[in-house]
Amino acid sequence: MSLSPFKLPFLLTYVLVGAIVGVLVIHPLYLVVFWWELTDFSETAPTLPEVLSARLWLLLLPRHFDDALAYSLVGAVVGLAFGVFSRNYLRTSQAYQSLREEQTALIPELLKRGETDRVEFKSSLRWDVQENRINRGLEKVIAKTLAGFFNGDGGNLLIGVDDAGRPLGLDKDLSTLKSPDLDAFERTVNDIVSRSLGGDLCPYLHTVFAKVDGKDVAMIIIRPAPRAVYMEENKASVLYIRSGNSTRKLDVREAINYAKKRWS
Template sequence: MYPLIRISDNKRIIALWLLRCFLLISFFIEISNQRWPILYMNILVIGVSFLPSFLKRIFSISLPFRFEILFLSFLVFSVLIEKVLTGILIELILGMFYGVVGFIIMYIIYMNSKIKINYSLIMLFSFSFSVAIGAIWEVFRFLLIFFLKFNFGEMNEYATAIGLILTITGASIISIVIFIYTRFLKGKFFLNLADDVARANPNLFSISENRVLDIEHIISNGENENVEFKSTLRTNVHTGNIDKKMEFAVLKAIVAFFNTNGGTLIIGVRDNGSIEGIEIDGFDNQDMYYRHFTNLFKKHIGKEYMPYLKTKIIEIKGKHILLVECAVSQHNVFLNYEGEELFFIRSGPTSIILNGRDLISYITKRF
């Protein structure tokens, strides 16, 4: 029987609860030792550990697995530093983490614009974002101390200034590291991290049709849970004939994205990432191609789900591809095909069918 929670979700849950168990143990230890500053820190971090689940349930914002791992590592590291160094360097680590978040936000904004990517401006925004959030945190901490009488340990009149200096230092370090890593060393970790966030939330972010380099970057990374390639919409590349199975495969991928975490389907690209082009489908013009695709969608999925879909035809290397961005559906979506209603979800880079008990359990849990 197919597991209702995907492998990546299992890893998330295990990581989250290992973190919370660690913090709960630390919580009771600090109660016995009456170290109130670290106790408050544990309570705050335990609450923040629920942030990814909160964002997904309330705002339908999905955080990719590698971002959650970075987020969880930051939380654990923060508590360990608080224990060992009594908060001396916590602002430094905060500044670095805020800087990563600022980079992701600005990079995604560039992805959706017609402006050529300028890494210097991205790093400046990353630095400014980190310092701004750090300043807000210092004000928040002051309010906790002044109004609620929270005890953050021994603090003098220079504590806020020192905290801001450490935040600025952390922001400077991470901004320089990311700039050198992405601009000169051609490293892809931070770029892939930003791409993951954008692809996991196609209802929030869309890829500009003028950002051909970004599309090529996505294609070069290959298929995954949020990206799938299809060579054609209706033509069998082996026989050269129109094949209904090709249309079914396209519709199946779209329904699976709707029912899972959303994603991007690129038609006109082979599984190995080579550009085939939608021209092979033999339509007289792009309008006819669009019309055929739209009619297929309305007939087999339903016109009521059109708002969850964004499509663009983009030219790459002299050929055209169809970019299909699928948002997360708030309702279960079935594929009506040859008299049957079929339910698909994503499992890694493939789409799988659920039925019977698995289908009921998944829909009950997910929707």
């Protein structure tokens, strides 16, 4: 999408349309309200069609030009406000789409580089490749990895690839969902975060997808969390951090010291 719609003619169009709406829509609506109130005070009040037919055409007379101008100005202001909103929305949507495309294009490059302190690979979200069945315990492994990224500098978790970065696809995971599509996969990721780590963290991650060698690969992009992110294990709260290309659990003393330094 080019930037041409964001120039002055774009807003002028909304102003012009708004002015027309002011005369043809706002004015009649005002007359409807006027008629409605009139019927409450007079049993002999004219019908709505009579009111509209008697008053709408008056705006065409020179002596009522100020009324027509007033309704036009009201409509123009509304149109301008809507135009500014539309322009900003289009700009934001364009920037967001561009960012997602850049992030998606990054997936093949990350697979080539391998795992680091900011990148980790997982073969699946909930499908046990070894046992060829659903394994809900794998969701906790995903949550643990996400917690490590949240508690550190953020990072990227790629799902649907083996440890060497070779794409495996998401077909098995998708087959376990009520709606076997990528949108449902993303919702499942957010559900895992909400249940295991806290729903307030969902805005700090998003998921993009790419086809690599004809297979779907998901990349969860995680930003650093504004608070310490704990996981419940055996009725205890556990803090995970990234350590090299893996996720490590801190003991109580380490967790306290880390949290003080990280979020104080």
